[in-house]
Amino acid sequence: MDTQVSPVVDPPTPASRGGPGARPPAVSRVALAAALLLPPRLTPESVRYDRRYRTVDRYRFVCWFLAPPLLIYTVLVIWPFLQAFFYAMTDWTGFGGEFSMVWSGNFSRMWRDDAFWDALANSLVLLVLAPVITLALGLFFAYMLNAGGRHRRSESVGGVRGAAFYKIVYFLPQVLSVAIIAIVWARVFSPRSGLVNTGLEAVGLGSLAQDNWLGGSWARWVILLVLCWSFVGFYVVLFSAAMAAVPRDIYEAALLDGAGRAATFFRVTFPLTWDTVRTGWIYMGIQALDAFALVIVMVPRGGFDVLPTYLYLKAFREGQAGYATAVGVVLFLITLVFTLVMMRVGRRDRIEF
């Protein structure tokens, strides 16, 4: 896989294609280059029978297949990403074309912006807690499903009965739109007709009911709960697959050595699935840094922000596109640092089995 021109360029030996004497006249490079733009059917025969045509044909195919995706991707993805780093240094409002460079001005303004720090704190709480809770629950359930059942004959470890059913049910939130999940949970936590408050009253704990779950200090924990809820099933399925890949004889050996379930989990299952756990951790952290839809639907009147919703507010409500982009850059840096740290911290020798 080198980046050089492909080695398939044919040697310029005079070869005869249509038998001796029938060799077509050599065509110019211009004609060959022009053939890049024509479909094979419309390419003149003189060009098609040229020895160099095969390379042209390959390049034509590669160009035509790459151009449309590359065009869309460059214009709509790469270009905005690059622009973001530029606009982050301007005081652009988003209305009209004029702006001036403020260089690091947006970042020093952020430093003094209490609302930004609130949003950052909320995002960081989610970033730290959501993966820990979700992955712990996911591992626990996955282990129960795979090794929590009673021992059967001829089996060292057995899953609980109905493991397939549990997996189907647990995974369900993952297929729903996050907007729908947000609405459902906003209703569950609704002060008057929600499940939580009426449920608490029904069991005599009415004093714990809150007038405003989705405002004030509770919002952060409700968002955390919903975030974890929607991903636990995903990790149960992911970890189940990883655990199923651990060979049975390792479990048998551990069992023969007298290891209980807890020891088996911490000494065998967890180390052997660590790679998947770590990848899942990074993925969940990225999801936790998003949380945009949950917050914007469940707390529509504001008062609780995470970085993405703060960015949205600044850019599309308050006309501070430059400042909002700078918030986006901070979000990107946090994602990057988190990913790098996780890849570094969790690295250990891969265990082959």
Place this chain on the structure above:
Amino acid sequence: MTATASPGTADGPRPAPQGPAPRHRPGAGGGRSEGGVLNVFAHSFLIIWVVMAVGPVLWIVLSSLKPTGDITGSPFGLPTGVEWENFTTAWTEASVGRYALNSVIVLAFSLTGTMLLGAMAAYVIARYEFFGNRAVHYLFIGGLMFPVFLALVPLYFVMDNLGLLNTRPGLVLVYIGYSLPFTIFFLTAFFRTLPGAVHEAATIDGASHTRIFFQIMLPMAKPGLVSIGIFNFLGHWNQFVLPRVLNNADEENFVLPQGLASLMVQQGSYDANWGALYAGLTIAMLPILVVYLSFQRQVQAGLTAGALK
């Protein structure tokens, strides 16, 4: 992927009166009771989470059948009477039907486009050597590292300048663009695993590159295409952030998640029609649930593939 998780679970009820086979249980007596306690413990946790996972969704579906008085009066109770009117209100007055149609139209084009363009690029990257091959590959994969929020503000103005803001083709193109990195990443790895001999044989038989791609390689890559197709299908159907920012001008053009969210916000405290909202949610969830339950193994495999990047 998950089929082999626990081969013993599909056995059905087997009481196993003899107890566990002794050769597997060196410390038989103590282990037995530990197993029993753990079993109860495990099962109760597992069942609690079943209630947690399904409860809220089931509650919404049940509530969608209730008259509004029931919804606010006794949120826990079963419906006293079935109120189909909620569904007609949701479909027409609350324009859930319109939102669903918008979603279907956008999805039809965005999914086709993503799969086609993604497969084309991935195929060329995976199986052809050309100048800049590796650079193009990394360019696409690099897109996986960036949070979409970083690009959101500039993207809004790029779309505005191109005249694509608040239009359906614009939304389709953006969906395609932001799905390409993962689609290409996944499919490139997949195309590399396909045998090269078939390709050579077809070349010798005189098939053109295009023909080899459409008639030989695409059919061979079907399992990979199905996985990534499901991934993109759900991703596009459930997409919320992009339409919220890029398609927010005219309520007529809202897609389903966006429309439902705006419906939710519109409900005042006193004149709320929760029944219609719940019916709208049910309408939005049911097709997805049906698809999920029919293809649950492929769906699970397709979606968990996303975490392996």
